[in-house]
Amino acid sequence: MDTPHPIQALVFDIFGTVVDWRGSIIREGQALQARLGLAADWPALADAWRAGYAPAMARANAGQDPWTNIDGIHRRILDSLIPRFGLEALPEGERDALNRAWHRLGPWPDAVPGLTRLRRRFVLSTLSNGNVALLVNMAKRAGLPWDCVLSAELIGRYKPDLEVYRRAAALLGFGVEQVLMVAAHPSDLMAAQRAGLKTAYIPRPQERGPGGWMESTEGCRFDWQAPSLEALADQLGA
Structure with missing residues (x-):
């Protein structure tokens, strides 16, 4: 037995x-650029997006920020990066779709x-x-x-x-x-x-x-x- x-x-x-995650986010950004013509440094954006992840979770665990799931954390970080990467013209629907790249x-x-x-x-x-x-x-x-x-x-x-x-x-x-x-x-x-x-x-x-x-x-x-x-x-x- x-x-x-x-x-x-x-x-x-x-x-x-x-x-x-990194290669996937870069590909999503490049596809968005090809579709809408909005250029950005997608590798740098992927790295910066991910860099905000651990500090945001630590603040949630410490009770410094209200609890939100990772979709909410990812969106909060993305919104903070939009001006830095020159993506202010990205429409709301496209921002939401880009945030959901983490689902893909x-x-x-x-x-x-x-x-x-x-x-x-x-x-x-x-x-x-x-x-x-x-x-x-x-x-x-x-x-x-x-x-x-x-x-x-x-x-x-x-x-x-x-x-x-x-x-x-x-x-x-x-x-x-x-x-x-x-x-x-x-x-x-x-x-x-x-x-x-x-x-x-x-x-x-x-x-x-x-x-x-x-x-x-x-x-x-x-x-x-x-x-x-x-x-x-x-x-x-x-």
Whole structure:
């Protein structure tokens, strides 16, 4: 008889780990420019948009800003960037459509095949700060084979608050030690580890473009580390 695997469920960070947010946002901007003729430095806009993300979530967790989901946070950041990037002529409908580009992010090449293999053996769920509607729309468009869509929105706190990780395990019906957090960001994994989850590190050196900054792993210890989700499936016997 097969020995039960100590891991029963895998929960995934999404932005940067499963999908290529930067490349996708740049492509969306370039398509908008081709359609409307509004030029901008789209790589710089993508980077600036993402740079506002963590501080906004930290303010929400600290109670300094009213709670809003990631769609609201993304829109607030975009509105602040419009003058900086010369996009004042962008109509309201187009601004809303551009903000929803985060619902249309494309997966890394290994994501769908790796997840498909992992799902044969484990329960798979998102564990993202992205809101539920965003994650569902992304999954439908990109073909991401989740069993469940869990979001920090359901808990009313953002990662790296430890309650987000603990509640995810409880919602899936497993002990924290039976759940593996998969992410490209060591800080996310270290928070999951403090909450009692196991961790798997998938480095994404192209997340911020060629030669872009990567979060340091110095002092970090992960339960698993793999160069891709397909390689992680190999390591976990999926």
